[in-house]
Amino acid sequence: MLAGLAGAFVAATFALIVAEPYVDAAIAFEARHAAHAGGVELVSRATQKTLGLYTAMMLYGTALGGLLAIVVAACHGRVGAIPPRALAVLLAALACVVLVLAPALKYPPTPPAVGLHETVRLRTGAFLGMLAGSLLAALAGAWAAQRLGAVLTRLDRWLAGGLVYLAAVALVAALLPHVDEVPADFPASLLWQYRVAAIAGQMIFWLVTAELFGRLAQPLLAPRVSR
Structure with a gap:
């Protein structure tokens, strides 16, 4: 769970630096075109992309880090002689395909003003x-x-x-x-850049979490060598 927390922190920082500018650009597009533009924000953008982003990502990461640990423990010793660290990274790569890429191919991430x-x-x-x-x-x-x-x-x-x-x-x-x-006049480059950044953030979370968890679990799960 601590590995998931750390992975979520890294992914949230990536999202803040890389993805949030695209969200701001999409919100600006929506404000120029939506009939309800100018309404009162219940939560400010400054809070959404800092405290809100880190809180949500770190809760999400802690939960999925715990689930990753359970799956690694269940698979350890049952899918061949794969070391715990390599097993964690392999399962994270599979999670990127099954939980991130496959759903995104059917329903790709969309910024504000789309939908x-x-x-x-x-x-x-x-x-x-x-x-x-x-x-x-x-x-x-x-x-x-x-x-x-x-x-x-x-x-x-x-x-x-x-x-x-x-x-x-x-x-x-x-x-x-x-x-x-997707609105016909929505910038295609903005949509593409947001989707790439959103998917990349998820992959960063899984790979950082798995690498850190694997490093911590390797000494505990690997067989000890007698002198």
Whole structure:
């Protein structure tokens, strides 16, 4: 959990420096075009992108750091002779694919001024459905790889598990509703830069958390060598 807290701090700092300027630019675009521009802010932007950003990210990171530790402990010794540090980084890389990239391909991150207020519930539910579907598809791929262990080599069965994941996640994406609410006059470069920064921030969180956790867990989980 401490590793997740540290990873979230690094990711929040990255977001503050890299992603928040794009959010400010999107808010400025919305203020110029929205009919309700000029309304009173319930929470100031200065608070949102400092205290609010760090509070939310660090709570999120602490929880996911604990979950990463549980998954590493469950997999340690059961997926081959992989050292704890390497296992943590491998699982973090898988989390980047399953929990970040796959949902973002169907429902990419969007800054303010993109998306209608009337469809917030639909978009939130669809994104959570894609996230859950990607996680279940990954579990199905892992199960398939394990079941094929008796007839295929290790590489072949993990390739087969990867194909099962891709097929299942593609099916989930096809069944979920399509959402495209980007205004025609919204700057394409701003949208692209925000999405890259948002995804990069998530990857930074996972990799920093896994690396720090792996370094701390390695001496505890690795077998001790007798003199």
